[in-house]
Amino acid sequence: QQQVKQSPQSLIVQKGGISIINCAYENTAFDYFPWYQQFPGKGPALLIAIRPDVSEKKEGRFTISFNKSAKQFSLHIMDSQPGDSATYFCAAPQGGATNKLIFGTGTLLAVQP
Amino acid sequence: ETGVTQSPTHLIKTRGQQVTLRCSSQSGHNTVSWYQQALGQGPQFIFQYYREEENGRGNFPPRFSGLQFPNYSSELNVNALELDDSALYLCASAWGPLTDTQYFGPGTRLTVL
Numbered sequence: 001q002q003q004v005k006q007s008p009q010s011l012i013v014q015k016g017g018i019s020i021i022n023c024a025y026e027n028t029a030f031d032y033f034p035w036y037q038q039f040p041g042k043g044p045a046l047l048i049a050i051r052p053d054v055s056e057k058k059e060g061r062f063t064i065s066f067n068k069s070a071k072q073f074s075l076h077i078m079d080s081q082p083g084d085s086a087t088y089f090c091a092a093p094q095g096g097a098t099n100k101l102i103f104g105t106g107t108l109l110a111v112q113p
Numbered sequence: 114e115t116g117v118t119q120s121p122t123h124l125i126k127t128r129g130q131q132v133t134l135r136c137s138s139q140s141g142h143n144t145v146s147w148y149q150q151a152l153g154q155g156p157q158f159i160f161q162y163y164r165e166e167e168n169g170r171g172n173f174p175p176r177f178s179g180l181q182f183p184n185y186s187s188e189l190n191v192n193a194l195e196l197d198d199s200a201l202y203l204c205a206s207a208w209g210p211l212t213d214t215q216y217f218g219p220g221t222r223l224t225v226l
Contacts, residue, residue, distance in 0.1 A: 099211075106153070
């Protein structure tokens with residue numbers, strides 16, 4: 001049973017463009033929404049995370065937008081760079097624990113130079 | 114690098130065999146979680162260990178078992194291997210069971226023939 005649905009499956013963006021990845025969740029008890037970045041041959045790494053008491057969080061070129069009523073959150077990568085090419089996963093806490101995560105299926109981002 | 118190491122890097126087994134995967138957590142971290150990542154999918158939570166005790170389990174059968182040692186390193190054991198067990202197995206360590214941020218190792222690629 002998938003509780004976190006991520007889209008699109010893949011994304012191609014030109015250098016300098018904006019990459020947008022979306023995630024929808026079902027369980028209204030979720031209270032922590034991270035995005036992870038994974039490069040080939042590496043484990044996932046926490047990129048940015050948000051809690052539902054705010055609607056937006058920005059760290060450098062990365063922004064999470066959170067819509068509690070729609071049960072959706074999205075990752076925006078501004079001024080996308082070839083080095084951002086990776087797989088991105090949204091996640092949500094399983095059983096209320098923020099380090100026991102349910103992951104989305106991933107979005108493969110390719111930033112073309 | 115996260116400081117989380119896993120061994121071996123790659124492993125090939127045949128159906129019905131047993132396998133043991135190892136994880137050394139980042140210094141000072143007492144919580145280790147294991148995830149299974151099938152090809153093209155997001156990681157799935159297997160279980161978590163905190164101070165040598167299992168602290169939560171995902172939807173995996175009992176043939177998936179684990180250990181955590183006094184130095185907080187951990188093992189994942191899988192008995193009676195099935196073809197569907199072929200995946201990347203990731204461990205992640207954290208300062209504690211309630212800590213948001215966890216650090217993933219590079220994973221062990223298991224192939225079951």
